[in-house]
Amino acid sequence: MANFTLPQLPYAYDALEPHIDARTMEIHYTKHHQAYTDGLNKALGSLGPEFQNMEVVDILKNIDTVPESARGAVNFHGGGYNNHTLFWNNMKKGGGGEPSGELADAIKKTFGSFADFKTKFQADSVGHQGSGWGWLAKDASGGVKFVTMPNQTSPWTKWKAEKLTPLLGLDVWEHAYYLKYQNKRADYVTAWWNVVNWDEVAKRFKA
Numbered sequence: 001m002a003n004f005t006l007p008q009l010p011y012a013y014d015a016l017e018p019h020i021d022a023r024t025m026e027i028h029y030t031k032h033h034q035a036y037t038d039g040l041n042k043a044l045g046s047l048g049p050e051f052q053n054m055e056v057v058d059i060l061k062n063i064d065t066v067p068e069s070a071r072g073a074v075n076f077h078g079g080g081y082n083n084h085t086l087f088w089n090n091m092k093k094g095g096g097g098e099p100s101g102e103l104a105d106a107i108k109k110t111f112g113s114f115a116d117f118k119t120k121f122q123a124d125s126v127g128h129q130g131s132g133w134g135w136l137a138k139d140a141s142g143g144v145k146f147v148t149m150p151n152q153t154s155p156w157t158k159w160k161a162e163k164l165t166p167l168l169g170l171d172v173w174e175h176a177y178y179l180k181y182q183n184k185r186a187d188y189v190t191a192w193w194n195v196v197n198w199d200e201v202a203k204r205f206k207a
């Protein structure tokens with residue numbers, strides 16, 4: 001029986017104030033992330049033993065091998081489980097600024113400049129229709145690209161086609177910002193840049 005548990009939040013609920021408020025963080029982590037965790041265990045519970053002890057990233061990379069009866073649920077809850085783990089670690093108190101080193105070079109190569117990257121990431125994340133995520137991802141060339149993904153579908157599910165590796169994710173579901181920002185998704189994204197943990201993103205790019 002798959003036994004995924006809610007990964008530890010790397011900071012206190014109020015650590016990212018005023019950009020991400022403590023109440024949103026608490027509900028997002030203890031209710032939403034918990035629900036994806038429970039949903040993943042439940043979905044995997046209906047499958048054979050070969051799926052019970054796999055790492056979630058391996059399951060997502062091989063989503064096409066999950067039996068059709070459970071694929072939609074595993075895609076949704078497994079994506080939600082992994083996306084949120086990455087998201088918490090993508091942020092830190094006193095974050096923001098710009099990356100340096102190889103990651104900065106890769107961003108410049110794809111987008112022209114860090115400012116141009118930020119403009120595209122923000123515009124396309126804000127413009128994403130409905131629930132989903134904006135991602136900076138590493139691709140097969142070893143460079144970076146921007147993608148949006150619907151609902152909780154993980155960039156890892158594009159592994160076989162494009163070798164996509166998620167680096168920096170932004171949750172644009174309303175549950176991520178509505179208590180503080182209501183309908184103003186753009187204000188949430190503008191504030192979010194102040195808590196981005198670029199050291200963590202650079203580490204993932206190098207891995």
Ligand code: MN3
Nearest residue numbers: 032171173176
């Ligand atoms: Mn969320």
